[in-house]
Amino acid sequence: MPATLFIADIHLSQDEPAITAGFLSFLAREAPGADALYILGDLFEVWIGDDDPNPLHQQVAAALRQLSESGVRCYFIHGNRDFLLGQRFARRAGMQLLPAEQIVNLYDQRLLIMHGDTLCTDDAGYQRFRRQVHRRWLQRLFLALPLAVRQRIASRMRNNSRQANQHKSLEIMDVNQQAVEQVMTHYQVQRLIHGHTHRPAVHALEVNHAAAERMVLGAWHHEGSMIKVTPDGAQFIAFPL
Template identity: 70%
Template sequence: MATLFIADLHLCPEEPAITAGFLHFLAGPAREADALYILGDLFEAWIGDDEPVPLHRDIAQAIRAVVDHGVPCYFIHGNRDFLLGKRFARESGMQLLPESQVLNLYGRRVLIMHGDTLCTDDAGYQAFRAKVHQPWLQRLFLALPLWVRKRIATRMRAGSKAANSTKTQAIMDVNQPAVEAAMTQHGVQWLIHGHTHRPAVHELVVNGDAARRVVLGAWHHEGSMVKVSPDGVELIHFPF
């Protein structure tokens, strides 16, 4: 009896080892879970559900197999795949969640999110995020021809890479007051998120009580998951 959380796989055709590792995970540990939550950046990039990428179909079918096995799968958008939509959700069987969600797991109230909204010291990114999350702009982008979207996405990724190269690690990490504010707002003592690629279990105090912030690792060279069970909360790394 356990619920599993993963994030930041950044799947793309250029990284077949990560894809193979994820497919192995879906065929094994994921099928033994009570539920699977994917907390964003499942894909390196997403410019629309209509993009004809074989990898996307393969992943949708593999997740659907887990759902058909009886394990519900949930998805929170990341900063790389925030345009993943209802069509892919239907194909994969995943249920789309809002950017933050509180779960009641084995007697614990747990707040889950991708984590980028906690990085409030990165003012440039937060301004960009606010812009691209406007529904009208997303509708306009998705209405463009696929080749135009690809060109825009390529330019945006290059710009993001250049901008991040000049930022300190501290700026791109979460802001502690933002963490405490989010946990206070939702009345939780547990927070699970990804985004920063800094796997760890942080101890903190929220409203005078002991609390934990658990950060998922990115799937660069090994898998990373959080396992929540009646016995505890574990951050686990495993080979592909």
């Protein structure tokens, strides 16, 4: 049966070899045969530029290109960790970059996909930070810095983020229901797929005066997860790494 796969929040890093191994296994065993693979952000724990010679990046790019060349179309939406991932890496990996919000028509089903951080509107501090780091001039300035300087800045920012999140409630860091309903109403969809919150679940709701659902992908910490869309519908699947 035709199938399209969605994943998010893998957070690949050299510090987590088990997650890398699990992801590469997924690309070799689960993904082949699918019509397409959509990666909805935070593929990497951190991204400081396509010129970073990190061997992990080269390994992942090669695995994704092999999948793409086998006939599985690969797409990527930026996350809050890897929003600087650019066309240079995308070409190397054989995947297509998509905008932050994308409508996908699959098997007579209309879906809205995104990373999900823009839905967390109760976290005002994060939303201010997001607006700042998405300024194109600031991104160009950062990418022009020496690699070692970018690494130090990224490390400092990750530490600051961890400290800030320790003092935030889980509710603040989750999506805002009104924001969810607004974006689904705007795009006239009954199914939304996203990641970011690390709260895997399928939520039933009402949008446009009809039954709808919000499907949330999990982070690849202790297990992997994907959403599989077929002509029969959409299914959340968790699996061991």
